[in-house]
Amino acid sequence: MKRTLQRPVVPGVGASQPVVTPIMPSVVYASESPDALDAQYEGRVKGHTYAREGHPNADVLAARIDAMEGMDGGIVTGSGMAAVTAVLLGLCKAGDHVVGGNQLYGRSMRMMAEDLPRLGIATTLADPTDVAAVEAALRPETRMVLIEVVSNPTLRVADLDGIAALCRARGVLLVVDNTFTTPAAIRPVEHGADIVLHSVTKLLAGHSDVTLGWVAAVDPEITARMRVFAVTTGLTASPFDCWLAERGLATxxxxxxxxxxxxxxxxxxxxxxxxxxxxxxxxxxxxxxxxxxxxxxxxxxxxxxxxxxxxxxxxxxxxxxxxxxxxxxxxxxxxxxxxxxxxxxxxxxxxxxxxxxxxxxxxxxxxxxxxxxxxxxxxxxxxxxxxxxxx
CATH class of the missing domain: 3.90.1150.10 (Aspartate Aminotransferase, domain 1)
Incomplete structure (x- = not known):
């Protein structure tokens, strides 16, 4: 894997460029005309409009985590659970079914047990160390499988390769929470994951002073769907938290x-x-x-x-x-x-x-x-x- 050094991708001042990414807290960004605004929303030019829809500090942080995970177009969210929410509610609808590992993070477990069923999304928990157990939990309407590489808190190791092969064969999305293991130990996309997420709050930022998440999909259309949901529901990351997390990534x-x-x-x-x-x-x-x-x-x-x-x-x-x-x-x-x-x-x-x-x-x-x-x-x-x- 090729490693590259990264510097802040921000405008310089005169002939120089800042060594540290500036904090850009502006909520709104001005455009010169309706046509210019159309060009931004339609993706023909790069720009920002309103911070709930994205801002420079989130862009810089997302690009750095993207590079660590070997992915593109990642979304920074206001928490790890916001990233989980962007996946589960951004991609699933009433009538769908989700299989989750039986030792997910506690709030992910709660969402599986209480919130998704309340919205008409059926759920089943299965042992991710046993691919046969995961296969037995699948249904014709299963939309995705959500696992952690190493479970919280008993540190059981999922049969990631086996589950990935199963999901490919059955046309089911594989979502991997890589918070515990981090890309320093494993890059789930290289093992067949379709979607990878993090609680950036934890090891990536590393100082217990930010609350952030990150999520990306291999398919850019799936990432786009999650991004629209995140923007619509306000799963927004603070510029200051993004700046602190970028600093944490340096070490x-x-x-x-x-x-x-x-x-x-x-x-x-x-x-x-x-x-x-x-x-x-x-x-x-x-x-x-x-x-x-x-x-x-x-x-x-x-x-x-x-x-x-x-x-x-x-x-x-x-x-x-x-x-x-x-x-x-x-x-x-x-x-x-x-x-x-x-x-x-x-x-x-x-x-x-x-x-x-x-x-x-x-x-x-x-x-x-x-x-x-x-x-x-x-x-x-x-x-x-x-x-x-x-x-």
Missing amino acids: FGLRFARTQDTAQRLAAHLAGQPGVRRVLYPTRADHPDAARAQGLLQGQGCNMVSFEIEGGRAAANAFAKGASGIAFAPTLGDVGTTLSHPASSSHRALTPEGREALGMSEGFFRVSVGLEDPEALLACFDDGLRAAGLV
């Missing part, structure tokens, strides 16, 4: 490499501690999808680690309090490590039995590893285990 490669290295160390460390029932990390030999992870991710494990401790909710409370140097927060991708408890946050809407069936007990935690000194981070986890009476 993305460095952050990804450092946090991945530390995540591997943390997974190995936790696996050796008493009171830790299991540790989930894609590159570990004891991961249930280790062989598939090696093939798909080519040795990349990313920055997420999940683990389960003994002692139920009481031990979980004690652990979270005892690991006081780690932010207990339902997010990921920050420069600092964050600890999440799915039973009380992202998957709280499921019944205890439903969570247990998916492997999320009261002692189950998800970790987004940050940039701290690795030894200090391991010591902080040990503090949590001691506070829970496990070591």
Whole structure:
């Protein structure tokens, strides 16, 4: 894959050009005549009209993520869930059917379980690690399959190649949420995805100070349909957030490499501690999808680690309090490590039995590893285990 250096694609001042993209917060853009405005709306000339329909900072950010994913024409939205919404509601109609992975992000799961059926769009959840389960869920009216490469929060690895082949054979769109894995680990379009989306809020921006999404389709007509829906419904990205995210992308490669290295160390460390029932990390030999992870991710494990401790909710409370140097927060991708408890946050809407069936007990935690000194981070986890009476 050819890599190119990118500079801000913005007008210069005189004979020079800014090294940093300017923030362009204008809501409206003036045109010289009705004919000139027609030319913009009809795509004969490049320009902006109204910020809800697009603005320069979103254009610059979209182009950079497009290049990372090997795609064109991406849409920047006001959040990751706005990108999910642009796909599901921008492309589906009453009478359609959608298959989703059974461990999607919590709000994506809610949309599948409650919002789409309310609008007449049927949904089915299936295990994305089992292509036969996904095939069994398909119907004649199935419009698309939505999966994550690595599931949230149990880090199971989807049979992406198998599902892509199935979707091609059945004429169904394959939508891949690449937030966890990022294009540093995998480019889903190279494995047959039709649509790829991100919560840019997370690892791409990387500093917990923006809320953004991105989505693109291989077929430009599908991207155009999503863009019209996003503009109509106001799934608009802030110029300032776009500017901050572009700044975050400048260090993305460095952050990804450092946090991945530390995540591997943390997974190995936790696996050796008493009171830790299991540790989930894609590159570990004891991961249930280790062989598939090696093939798909080519040795990349990313920055997420999940683990389960003994002692139920009481031990979980004690652990979270005892690991006081780690932010207990339902997010990921920050420069600092964050600890999440799915039973009380992202998957709280499921019944205890439903969570247990998916492997999320009261002692189950998800970790987004940050940039701290690795030894200090391991010591902080040990503090949590001691506070829970496990070591």
